[in-house]
């Protein structure tokens with residue numbers, strides 16, 4: 001199949017939404033396979049839902065849209081439909097009804113590790129809560145969950161009526177893989193186990209109504225990250241990068257990953273920017289200036305703001321009191337607040353666009 005036809009087919013599929021939802025079937029990860037051979041177009045859908053009739057409706061819509069495109073003489077659309085919360089292997093893709101009370105789910109991601117993703121996720125969540133939003137934070141980093149340390153919580157969550165109760169600290173409802181894994185859990189899990197655990201952190205946690213659920217993703221853009229991005233019903237993603245030019249490559253990989261699952265990238269945050277001297281307050285650019293902005297411009301997404309490089313940010317994270325809590329009036333808290341405002345602005349812009357469709 002030529003690239004051009006393949007793109008055309010994916011565009012058609014992206015134009016089909018799940019009944020009652022504003023998101024399309026590609027971003028939900030419901031399209032399992034697309035193949036075109038000898039005039040026969042085959043598309044397999046794998047839909048996880050309690051409503052088989054809606055899955056059938058999607059199948060019919062896909063079939064008629066593909067017929068209209070006239071790229072093949074024959075169109076065959078297969079449907080595998082599973083009920084959510086079965087075994088990990090069966091639970092294909094994302095369940096749109098997983099967290100119905102959550103308005104925006106925003107992933108914090110990065111192309112590579114150690115750029116300050118968890119630091120940004122923690123401070124951004126708290127800054128949103130300080131601004132009056134109802135906020136949850138899900139630490140889905142399968143390699144090294146850092147939220148227990150950043151929030152200074154080292155207990156097991158309570159279970160009530162078979163549901164996990166999130167911790168509530170600094171105005172944020174928190175759940176982390178770190179709370180449910182014990183230290184003996186092997187770092188390298190088998191894929192299905194990881195996915196089951198992440199899914200449980202969404203469906204079996206008493207999140208309650210939230211304006212924002214921030215998700216700290218594992219670093220990188222490999223299979224694990226891709227699967228989590230498909231599994232979690234993301235409304236958008238922010239990419240954390242450092243100012244060096246080289247990080248453009250990683251940011252681009254991150255963007256490409258989200259494009260694959262049709263999740264909009266809300267924008268780019270530049271972390272570890274300018275160093276503010278704690279003695280004289282003078283700003284020094286350790287790396288080149290403006291890397292994050294240039295990256296955002298090249299990748300065509302919004303620049304959400306920059307966070308300075310400062311040992312105080314490390315201390316805050318290590319001591320279980322992020323900087324927006326320990327120094328709420330300081331310059332770093334101000335940076336996180338302006339990033340939070342930018343995220344809110346982008347999210348509401350997108351919501352307005354979605355609503356205008358109706």
Ligand SMILES: Nc1ncnc2c1ncn2[C@@H]1O[C@H](COP(=O)(O)OP(=O)(O)OP(=O)(O)O)[C@@H](O)[C@H]1O
Nearest residue numbers: 113114115116117118119219272308309310313314
């Ligand atoms: N703006 C900053 N100034 C100084 N240090 C920072 C800043 N942001 C993060 N750090 C420090 O850098 C280290 C890595 O940060 P963090 O754990 O948030 O990164 P990450 O991208 O989540 O890493 P991983 O890929 O391991 O999940 C931590 O020690 C953190 O305290």
Ligand SMILES: [Mg+2]
Nearest residue numbers: 117118141146
């Ligand atoms: Mg991290």
